[in-house]
Amino acid sequence: MNRINRLYRSLLKAYGSQGWWPLLDVKGTNPTKTGAIRGYHCADYSYPRTRSQAFEICAGAILTQNTAWPNVEKALRSLRQAGALDAKKIAAMDEERLGALIRPAGYFRQKAKKLKLFAAFFLGLGNRTPSRGELLALWGVGPETADSMRCYAFKQPEFVVDAYTRRIFLELGFIEEHATYDKIKGLVEKELATKEAGNAEKTLIAYQEFHALLVEHAKRSVARRSVRTHQPLSSSNRQRKGISRLS
DNA sequence: AACCAGGACGTGA
């Protein structure tokens, strides 16, 4: 078994299934997760079940850009409270009012624009699944956001690379310091898929879980300092925090 | 009280 698969298996053993993407109305059942327990659908991969839930995931993907999830959740609840967690409503809303509703998520002027653009695009899709290229062509949607939408909202086997993934892979020596997004994505899609090759559904679940597990692991054990310095966490720190090396 | 969060985009070199 290759190192990517080994890491995936040990993370899964350590933290259990994560059940991303978090949805406002879904209750999670994994007590070992950090942060909010609600919002996850651990070991149930039938979500999103509606077009509306797919939109909620996409909106969350935009709102979470460089932003901590609890703040995103506040913005989503604020939208729902206003009856506006809905593509039609958002597409028709003026940016000032939308910005006020999503304020807790930060960057509210930019994100109001992004949400409006995306909402109009989403409506135009009808029931269709957008390609990665279509998403990337939208202003405000970069590689990570596009892959998050594809993987979690539209259930396409597409691995999401984020800052946490990068940090952990660098620490483990899986990648070079300046590895590109596509390089890291390719590494996972090549190595993690080998076992599930030919089974699209299992591949999708593996991509969803692996990304979520990397985030969970990073939140617990990877020093924030390493973002700037790229210095590995010392073993004494690791032990003090009760984190095993996992590979 | 700095520092950072599940980025993306525009700019100048």
Place this chain on the structure above:
DNA sequence: TCACGTCATGGT
């Protein structure tokens, strides 16, 4: 291509 600056609130 590449390194920065910008966007902005809220938690630690």
